[in-house]
Structures are given as C-alpha cells and as structure tokens.
Amino acid sequence: MYKFLQGICNTRGASSVTILPVTSPHTLDVRRLPTISYFTKQMMQTSTLSTDLNAETAAAMLDAAIQKSMEVGVKMNIAIVDAGANLKAFHRMDGAWLGSIDIACKKAKTARFFDMPTGSIGDISQPGGPLYNIEHSNGGLISFPGGLPLINDQGTVIGAIGVSGSTVEDDHVVAQAGVDAVTAVCT
Amino acid sequence: MYKFLQGICNTRGASSVTILPVTSPHTLDVRRLPTISYFTKQMMQTSTLSTDLNAETAAAMLDAAIQKSMEVGVKMNIAIVDAGANLKAFHRMDGAWLGSIDIACKKAKTARFFDMPTGSIGDISQPGGPLYNIEHSNGGLISFPGGLPLINDQGTVIGAIGVSGSTVEDDHVVAQAGVDAVTAVCT
C-alpha cells in the first residue's frame, strides 16, 4: 500500500474506502498548473466511492496513472469508463502511440464488461481455450493486460481503467496505480 | 480579450501566443486538488503553441471549458483532438448526457477535419446546399456548433475542441472558452 495512504487508513479503520488526493513529490508550485477546479477540497476529503464513478475519482485515477507512467518512463494512453462502461475521462501523454487510443478505451470497457482484469480474459481466449475469439464481440474487445475494474467497498464494480502505450506489464502497472489511488483497504 | 491575459501580452509583444495557466477565483487551496503533475512550471511559462497540440495545452483547454461550463451552469462533455484529429483528452462532467460523449468527440474531429467551426459546415450541408449530407462521411460528422479548431500564431491548425451537453449556443460558448484559454492575440 502507498505510504501516504497510511494515516488516513489508521484513522478511518479497515473497512473504509476513500478518495485520496494524489500529490506528486516533484510538484513545486501547483498553483501554476491547470487544475480541474470544480473538484472542491471538501469533495476530495470526504467522498467515498458510490455506485458510479464520478469526475473527481476519474481525475484522481488519471493523475495517478500519469505519475506512475513518468516514474516508469513510459508514454501512455489512459481511459476511464463509468459503471455503464461509458467514457468518463481520457488522456494521451505526449508522444504516446496513436494506436493505443482505441486500445486504452477498449481495455477500460472490456474490464467493465466482464468485471475482471482484461488479462484474465486473454488467458482463456487463446486458440483451444474456452473463450477463443471472444474479442469479436462488443465491437472489439482487448483481452491482454492493462484494463482493470474499479470496485467500491460494497464489492460493486463502478467503473474501470484502461492503459495502453508500452508492454502489457507496464500497461498493467500503470492501470493498477490508477486503481490504487482511489481505493485503499487497510489491513 | 480576457483581462488577465493583458499583462503577458504587453510584455511579450503582439504576435506572441502563449499557453496561459487557468486559475479560478474560487479555488482556495489547489494543492489538495488532483493535478496532472507532469506539467512542469517551466513548461507552463515558456511554451508557445507549436505544430501539434500537447498535453498541457489540452489540459488547459479542458480546464477552461469546465470552468466556463460551471459559470454558465451546464454539464458538458469536452473532447480535445490533436493535429492528426486523434483524441488527446476527454472529460465528462458529472451528470452530463451520455449521448454527448460521441458528439463531443465527433465535433472535435469535424472541426479539425475541415479546419473550421463545425457550425460553418452545417450552414452548407442543409438540403439543397453544396455539401448536403456530408455528415455521412468519416464514420459520422457533427455539423452544428460546438466544435472549434485551435490555430497557432503561424495560422496552422494544431488541433480542435468539441463540446456537447446543452444548447448549441452553450456548447459553442464553452468551446470558445477552451480555445481562448490557450490563444491570446494582443491588439
């Protein structure tokens, strides 16, 4: 678990799931940066994940995924969909593959369509596998890693993130960072 | 011209086009807000619009469009495409129409496809007009207002914004705010 989540978890207890403000150690003067100003401070501090992903959650996921991409040194396309698998937010980092726009979107949708990591589908859609060629459904699925569902503290899937732009391992790591930024289960 | 752009224009000269940080008077402590932290202070201060729209420009446009939407009191889908008409950034405000996801994207693409405001295409695509039913091309165009090209100081189109979620008048106003935030022509 991320170190900076510790304090919040300690005070809120094991079952809480909280939207966490994502801050970068490298940011010196964020007052000069573009911000999505309709997210109020109050929203960030008190919101918990409800039955649908909202704008602040999507922005926090995007931000965390971009930060992780910078740490890893990759250029990513990142897509966020809501509980209905409809696009909520998207960002393509400078220099990221154009072909990954659609893949990121399809990964996010695929993860929500089946409420599981996209790579889990790929495991069983291989030749000879039980779901061979499932990718032909839904206008095109992506069944390799990089898509992850977002699950609230009730176990309900409320959206998903899809990342594409590097190896599937990198894509997965960045997607996971997006999910981790908004879900913190203390143990 | 926006008042807060004045100082920069005065010091940099009439022909400069500068990426401007967009700040909200209502924001008290933006350090708690999600920010896209890979935009450095240096990038924000020195960049001029080049031959392709970059991430910071897209974010600044998104942010300005969201702020304008809040001022007007509307819930918008906002899409930004680059010089290649490929999706660069997207945001759907909470409660905005689901059907406007696609329309915002199509408006942005249409504006870049033809380097003009989407409404200008609609003027000549009416029954009897010279471009009647041009909307059938390119997988579907949107030819009513809400899409605007982004033009750099050399007169080159480097991307576009598409906004959908209210009347076409509101959509246009919000798209214009997105463009204005990153282009400042001093006179």
Add this chain to the structure above:
Amino acid sequence: MYKFLQGICNTRGASSVTILPVTSPHTLDVRRLPTISYFTKQMMQTSTLSTDLNAETAAAMLDAAIQKSMEVGVKMNIAIVDAGANLKAFHRMDGAWLGSIDIACKKAKTARFFDMPTGSIGDISQPGGPLYNIEHSNGGLISFPGGLPLINDQGTVIGAIGVSGSTVEDDHVVAQAGVDAVTAVCT
C-alpha cells in the same frame, strides 16, 4: 393517473414512487403463464426505483407496454435500457416489424443518451434546426417519438424504454404506458 394506482398513492403520500405490479383484468389463471419467477412478491411490493433500473422494473414495463399494445391493436417491438444505456430487456410481439427491432433499441438508447423523449430531439434536428443530422452520432440515433426516459423520485434518469412498430403516436402511447406502470406520482 391509472385508477388502480390510487390506493397505493393515498397511503404512501404524494412524493412516493413505487414499483407497481401490473395485472390484467383479462387474466384468469396466470399460474399457467410463463412468469419470470425470480421476482419475489416481496420485491414487487416494497421496491422503489433506485439509481439503476432492475429486472423487475424492466419486466413490469415490458408487460404494461404489451398490454397497451393489445388494447390499441398494434404489434410492437419494445426495448428497455438501464442507466448506462445498456440493453436490459426486449420483446418483439408476434408479427411486429423486423425493422423495428433496431429502432426500438435505438429509441431507448436515444432517450437515455439525452434524458428526454426522442421526439423532442426530432423537433430540433430538422433541416435548418440547431441539431440537424444529430442522428449520425452514437452509431445512429432515432429522433422521432417512441422513446422515453425513466426517472426516479429523485429526478435521476435510471433507464429508458423504446417502442417501435406502428405510427409514432402509437409508439409513444405504448412507451408511456411502460413508464406509467412503474412510476406513480400522486397529486
């Protein structure tokens, strides 16, 4: 308001919105009829419309729409979508137009996409209108009457119904019957 809703409204007060069992005066022995047996009696009596349309609501809407179709003497395709505009239930009456399968689905989606009756969109998508040719978006919209959003007692759109198979007037009447069956606002 339907007469058989009166009792429930009187006891629950003006603001209540309740899922109502739809029964036909012509049904003598429904034990012989196919029923969707995972709807329990308890669910039917106590549920109120939540933030997403569920199976029992969808079935009640389908049933009411079919009954209304029989009263009017028309053969309909009826589609129900949920809050995410995803198909929840569908029924094509015997002899109903094959071409209306897609139209019913698109009407339901269109009504949810823009949270309004489909006919309202058609009013402003005519040649010369502000939304001319909006039908080219979202893989094809239907902008004439027969699609209606379903709104819960909080004013949130939680799904929609689309009906196609006769005149647009008939389509609308049948769609309205579907909505009325599950929403009762006493005045």
Add this chain to the structure above:
Amino acid sequence: MYKFLQGICNTRGASSVTILPVTSPHTLDVRRLPTISYFTKQMMQTSTLSTDLNAETAAAMLDAAIQKSMEVGVKMNIAIVDAGANLKAFHRMDGAWLGSIDIACKKAKTARFFDMPTGSIGDISQPGGPLYNIEHSNGGLISFPGGLPLINDQGTVIGAIGVSGSTVEDDHVVAQAGVDAVTAVCT
C-alpha cells in the same frame, strides 16, 4: 428428460412437441408477479412448435433459462432469435455482465446462422481448422458454447437461444434448459 414433462409425453405420444408452462416450486403467489398477459391459457395448452418461434415460446425459454440460472447460481444474459435470426426476446439478470449482452445475442444468431450449437463451430474455427477465423463474418460470430438452435418436431430450425454470463459450461447448461422447456421428445 425433465420429470414434470413425463405426464404430457405419455398422454400425447412420442412425436409430439409441446409448449410447456414453466412453473417454479418457490413461487407462492404468482398473481402478484409481472406476467406477459397476452399469452392466453389456450395458447399455452394447445400450441405446438410451428415453422417460426413465437412470443410465448420465447417467453417460456427465457423463463426456463432464468430459473436454471438461479438453480446454478449464475447471472445471465439470455437472447432468443426467431427463424430469421432476428432478435425476439432478451433479458439481462440483475448483476449480469454488460459485455455478455452482445455475446448472448451473437450466440443466438450464430446458432441459427448455421443451425448447430455454437461450440460445434468453435471446434473447426481453430488455427489450422477448416473454418479458421469464421468469427470475422456476419458482423462478428461467437463460436464457443452457449448458443443452441431450436428445432421443431419436423426437424426444422425455428430459432435459437444464446446465453452468456458465466463459464461456457454454465452458459450451455442454461441454454439447454431454455430449449428443453419447449421441446419434449419422449423416449
């Protein structure tokens, strides 16, 4: 064969195929449940499978498939198509995968397109097989189990069922339950 079909088979003879009312042992008072009231008692008792699947057959298949899903403990999308491979009825159980809407529909269509179980196509569409990548046709086929044709007592295919929402084994079992509910071949 299901036990409750026995009596009918015994009295009607081996070659008859009868639409059977599907009842649940758990249902206490079905008069409170939503019913598709245009199915009359007479229709249910005397109909035999004709050359096209009708509404009552589709509803009986849906109902049986839903009951079987509940027994197995899975959440399914169930689609029924007619002799023309056109959608006749659809139901998504609460909590069933969104991605399975399209898969259920495509399984039903695939089963009718080739008048065989969908899994049989998958056997020969593998790499090196005679129908390799047939899934690219018809706007996307699904070639793993869960789709079954419905055959009348003359051996004519009159429709199909497609089920998706769990393992392919579960999908198949539920689809088979849908078929069994309306076809009874006594031996």
